[in-house]
Amino acid sequence: MENACPLCNREYTALNQHLRVSHLVKNIEERGKLVLLVNRRLNIGSEACPVQSCDAQKGTRLDRHFKRSHTELSDGAKTQMLDNLKRRLILGTLGALRASNPSVPMVSTLDLDEAAGLEEEKEVEEEEGEEGECQVTKLKAEVAKLKNQVRELNDGFELSQAYNRNLKRAYAKLKRSALKASKNSVIFGTADVLEYSLPQTSAEDEGSTDIPSGTILCPPFPDHILTLNTLLEEYKELQEGPHPDAKLRNNVQSKLHRIRNFLGWMSKGQSGLAKLKFLNDQKRLKGWVGYLVDCGMARTTSLHYLKNVRQFLVYVKETPPKTLCLGQKDLVMSDRYLKSVIKGWNRHVVQHQMSVKGRKDAIMHTVEELQKCRRLALLAIPKLLSKLEHLHTNSSLWKLQGYVAAYLASLYGHRLGVFINMTDLEVSEAVHGDKDDYLLKMTHHKTNEAFGTAKMLLNKEEYGWLLKLIALKTKCASTTKLSRFVFFNTTSGRNRNLTKYLQMVWSEMHLRGDVNFITLRTAVATFARDKHGEDSVQRKSMARLMCHDTAMADKHYTMDLSVEQARNGRLLFEQSQETTNSRTRPQTEVHDWLQRTTGTDGTTIRLTSSKAAGHTFTLSQQEDELLECYFCHVRAEATKRLTSEQGRFFVDCGANPLTNLYADLQRLRKKGCGGRDETPSSSETPSTSTGPASLPTPPVSLGKQWDRFLEVFPVSLHSAPPSKRLCVGAGFTAHRPLYRKWRNVQLLERTSYILRCCAWMGRSSRPANMQSGPYPLYFRAELAWASCPGLWGEKGKGVVATCPMDKGDVVCDYHGTLISQAEGRRREDSIYRFFFQELCIDASSRCDCHPEVDTYGRFLNHSRKRPNLKPKRFDLTFPDGPRPVLVFFAMQNIKVGEELLWDYGVTRTSFGGEGKDLAWLDM
Numbered sequence: 001m002e003n004a005c006p007l008c009n010r011e012y013t014a015l016n017q018h019l020r021v022s023h024l025v026k027n028i029e030e031r032g033k034l035v036l037l038v039n040r041r042l043n044i045g046s047e048a049c050p051v052q053s054c055d056a057q058k059g060t061r062l063d064r065h066f067k068r069s070h071t072e073l074s075d076g077a078k079t080q081m082l083d084n085l086k087r088r089l090i091l092g093t094l095g096a097l098r099a100s101n102p103s104v105p106m107v108s109t110l111d112l113d114e115a116a117g118l119e120e121e122k123e124v125e126e127e128e129g130e131e132g133e134c135q136v137t138k139l140k141a142e143v144a145k146l147k148n149q150v151r152e153l154n155d156g157f158e159l160s161q162a163y164n165r166n167l168k169r170a171y172a173k174l175k176r177s178a179l180k181a182s183k184n185s186v187i188f189g190t191a192d193v194l195e196y197s198l199p200q201t202s203a204e205d206e207g208s209t210d211i212p213s214g215t216i217l218c219p220p221f222p223d224h225i226l227t228l229n230t231l232l233e234e235y236k237e238l239q240e241g242p243h244p245d246a247k248l249r250n251n252v253q254s255k256l257h258r259i260r261n262f263l264g265w266m267s268k269g270q271s272g273l274a275k276l277k278f279l280n281d282q283k284r285l286k287g288w289v290g291y292l293v294d295c296g297m298a299r300t301t302s303l304h305y306l307k308n309v310r311q312f313l314v315y316v317k318e319t320p321p322k323t324l325c326l327g328q329k330d331l332v333m334s335d336r337y338l339k340s341v342i343k344g345w346n347r348h349v350v351q352h353q354m355s356v357k358g359r360k361d362a363i364m365h366t367v368e369e370l371q372k373c374r375r376l377a378l379l380a381i382p383k384l385l386s387k388l389e390h391l392h393t394n395s396s397l398w399k400l401q402g403y404v405a406a407y408l409a410s411l412y413g414h415r416l417g418v419f420i421n422m423t424d425l426e427v428s429e430a431v432h433g434d435k436d437d438y439l440l441k442m443t444h445h446k447t448n449e450a451f452g453t454a455k456m457l458l459n460k461e462e463y464g465w466l467l468k469l470i471a472l473k474t475k476c477a478s479t480t481k482l483s484r485f486v487f488f489n490t491t492s493g494r495n496r497n498l499t500k501y502l503q504m505v506w507s508e509m510h511l512r513g514d515v516n517f518i519t520l521r522t523a524v525a526t527f528a529r530d531k532h533g534e535d536s537v538q539r540k541s542m543a544r545l546m547c548h549d550t551a552m553a554d555k556h557y558t559m560d561l562s563v564e565q566a567r568n569g570r571l572l573f574e575q576s577q578e579t580t581n582s583r584t585r586p587q588t589e590v591h592d593w594l595q596r597t598t599g600t601d602g603t604t605i606r607l608t609s610s611k612a613a614g615h616t617f618t619l620s621q622q623e624d625e626l627l628e629c630y631f632c633h634v635r636a637e638a639t640k641r642l643t644s645e646q647g648r649f650f651v652d653c654g655a656n657p658l659t660n661l662y663a664d665l666q667r668l669r670k671k672g673c674g675g676r677d678e679t680p681s682s683s684e685t686p687s688t689s690t691g692p693a694s695l696p697t698p699p700v701s702l703g704k705q706w707d708r709f710l711e712v713f714p715v716s717l718h719s720a721p722p723s724k725r726l727c728v729g730a731g732f733t734a735h736r737p738l739y740r741k742w743r744n745v746q747l748l749e750r751t752s753y754i755l756r757c758c759a760w761m762g763r764s765s766r767p768a769n770m771q772s773g774p775y776p777l778y779f780r781a782e783l784a785w786a787s788c789p790g791l792w793g794e795k796g797k798g799v800v801a802t803c804p805m806d807k808g809d810v811v812c813d814y815h816g817t818l819i820s821q822a823e824g825r826r827r828e829d830s831i832y833r834f835f836f837q838e839l840c841i842d843a844s845s846r847c848d849c850h851p852e853v854d855t856y857g858r859f860l861n862h863s864r865k866r867p868n869l870k871p872k873r874f875d876l877t878f879p880d881g882p883r884p885v886l887v888f889f890a891m892q893n894i895k896v897g898e899e900l901l902w903d904y905g906v907t908r909t910s911f912g913g914e915g916k917d918l919a920w921l922d923m
């Protein structure tokens with residue numbers, strides 16, 4: 001085993017940590033020597049040759065000497081001898097350390113064991129002489145057996161540690177309850193309470209779910225059962241695959257440990273273990289799950305146990321060992337039980353993760369902090385560079401590295417690994433862009449398999465920092481060999497303390513909270529999502545630079561929605577339901593209008609329809625007057641031909657209910673009726689054909705008095721009619737008829753205003769309104785298309801707006817014959833065919849349904865960069881059944897005279913580059 005712990009023989013990648021945590025090796029020197037025992041990085045150049053007969057002098061380079069002189073030895077033998085030598089030397093140093101009686105006591109006894117072993121060997125050698133060799137195989141078997149015992153003891157040791165912990169916890173708990181009891185009652189003494197509360201365990205209890213907390217020790221794995229060992233060995237091989245790396249091996253090791261633990265529990269006290277019947281003991285299984293709950297293990301860890309064990313049971317079920325005495329069905333119960341437990345626990349774990357996320361959210365860096373970090377780093381870095389050029393100090397060097405890393409990480413959010421593994425070569429091989437910038441590609445980082453190199457585009461100044469940092473190496477290095485890493489330490493390696501230096505400069509910049517490369521990465525990724533949108537192309541390209549999977553980031557990073565985002569989300573929900581079910585929006589009924597109340601703040605309308613109950617809105621006096629005008633004249637005219645009126649307050653000219661009250665009111669207010677007086681010019685006055693027929697006829701001939709009356713008391717949308725006193729005061733005698741005429745003119749203006757400015761009558765801009773005709777045909781009467789060939793240059797014909805349109809307005813449909821995609825492709829080429837989803841609308845010629853009208857959806861031209869229309873599919877019901885309709889919406893407010901354009905969604909490279917010569921596709 002490459003990284004096997006010298007004390008327990010298990011494999012570990014973080015050996016130093018393992019020695020400290022699992023074996024409690026506190027003496028740093030001792031730990032260092034034990035690590036050396038594994039990596040064997042010991043300089044033995046000056047040692048004497050270990051080959052007994054060799055008389056090579058001490059001091060010759062041993063490795064070279066070995067290579068050249070001992071050709072009689074195989075390579076394997078040479079390595080073995082050198083390894084033994086190193087081991088002896090290291091054990092010698094351990095012995096020397098022990099002899100120095102170190103203040104931090106030593107834990108390992110390898111040097112002592114070795115010495116004892118040598119003694120024994122000597123004795124054996126003496127006793128058995130030449131027979132010794134025969135004993136070698138025996139001894140090897142003995143060693144293997146002992147190693148097994150060591151492993152078992154280690155398992156036992158770990159378990160007893162857990163036991164110890166739980167015992168301590170139980171004791172503390174008991175102490176607390178004893179204290180409480182003694183406070184509450186003077187009758188029972190502490191001793192009684194303790195005695196009474198001590199957990200009672202017996203062999204029968206073990207399988208039950210009712211396990212007293214912290215009193216159960218998981219029994220050891222039955223090592224003596226060959227079947228189980230083989231089974232685990234095979235399972236291990238399967239899990240590791242053909243080329244396991246150290247990390248995978250570590251993970252598999254942990255998995256096996258959990259499974260062994262489980263098997264130990266299940267098999268305790270059972271017979272016929274090789275038959276694996278014990279795996280189907282439901283009572284015990286439940287007991288084990290109970291144990292996981294009670295032993296104080298974190299939920300996430302115990303979930304690992306459950307998942308690993310379940311996976312193992314599936315493996316046993318699918319590839320049963322020969323000795324197995326269980327049917328395929330037998331393990332189903334256990335599997336189902338574990339599955340249900342895992343499902344339940346997953347919920348807890350997710351809740352836990354959410355609360356961790358919530359905590360992280362609270363401390364996440366803000367955009368301002370990241371900006372401030374870069375601003376200050378930009379000032380500090382040049383100063384530190386010039387300081388280091390004159391006078392080298394390590395503290396300035398670490399600061400410089402901290403600032404450079406902070407600057408780059410706050411922009412790109414790269415992981416620590418990207419920085420500390422960045423090499424001089426990668427910097428020197430950066431691609432020089434034509435804008436004097438440099439593209440750096442870093443190969444060694446955590447997700448390079450999935451994403452390739454991590455990238456950063458640096459400007460000249462930033463790139464210069466890295467070059468200068470590299471140049472500083474010669475001044476700072478304490479060894480002759482220079483580090484090949486940009487963020488270097490003084491002993492020719494990489495700077496593994498970069499996080500520490502990042503934190504140092506972070507607090508120097510007086511920035512809030514704890515920082516590390518992950519917190520910066522989280523913040524950067526969150527801002528990318530928030531700024532550019534969850535599924536935006538920008539976010540994806542940023543994620544590629546950062547080398548992260550957005551789905552992963554969404555799961556693990558702190559990216560919960562802010563209130564603002566949730567608000568926008570709600571709006572989207574509301575909007576998404578607008579077209580499908582407009583009835584869910586607040587509806588204003590006629591009786592709501594009739595029951596409106598007028599107070600000092602204006603008129604209040606309270607909505608009563610079931611979907612809108614409780615909604616209220618307030619109108620100014622002027623709005624109230626306009627709506628009164630709408631109600632009495634515009635709406636009355638629209639609905640007068642209906643046999644049954646549905647009581648909806650807002651209707652369009654076809655008496656179709658309109659529900660987007662707020663949008664319409666907003667429009668009304670925006671156009672100026674919320675206070676600003678607007679008197680329409682004569683050209684804006686509607687002709688009688690567009691206005692309702694029952695509207696009062698405007699005065700045809702005005703007598704002298706009337707002309708003068710209008711001069712003195714001009715009519716406007718919101719002005720009040722003159723009172724009798726004012727009329728008489730101004731010298732008008734016929735107050736009543738003049739007053740009536742004045743009111744009629746104002747009514748006309750108001751009606752005209754409503755027709756012009758509000759969606760209620762002039763525009764029925766809702767896709768649903770297209771259903772009113774026998775066929776989908778919809779376009780705004782105010783539009784005209786420029787039919788003169790040549791007027792539009794190369795474009796041919798096009799369409800312009802002849803009335804202003806607001807963002808969101810329906811403009812027209814793409815009118816034509818609906819056919820299948822396949823049929824569309826079969827037909828002769830035409831520029832008037834619209835393919836969308838699985839369908840195609842053929843508008844090559846005028847349609848059969850409206851042969852007299854040249855509909856203009858098909859004449860809309862393309863713009864990729866400045867489209868103002870957007871097509872959207874609606875499924876509408878027509879008299880002859882449901883049918884999809886393509887509707888163009890205004891993407892923005894559109895002025896009169898603007899050409900209407902939409903993005904065809906085709907580029908020059910689409911369809912195998914069919915349009916590569918069509919420059920207009922790019923425009």
Ligand SMILES: C[S@@+](CC[C@H](N)C(=O)[O-])C[C@H]1O[C@@H](n2cnc3c(N)ncnc32)[C@H](O)[C@@H]1O
Nearest residue numbers: 794795796797798831832858859860861862920
């Ligand atoms: C659906 S038609 C649009 C109406 C067309 N201009 C006409 O005269 O009938 C599509 C065709 O219009 C032309 N076209 C559309 N947008 C254009 C643009 N921005 N520049 C030049 N030609 C354009 C292309 O020839 C395209 O195949």
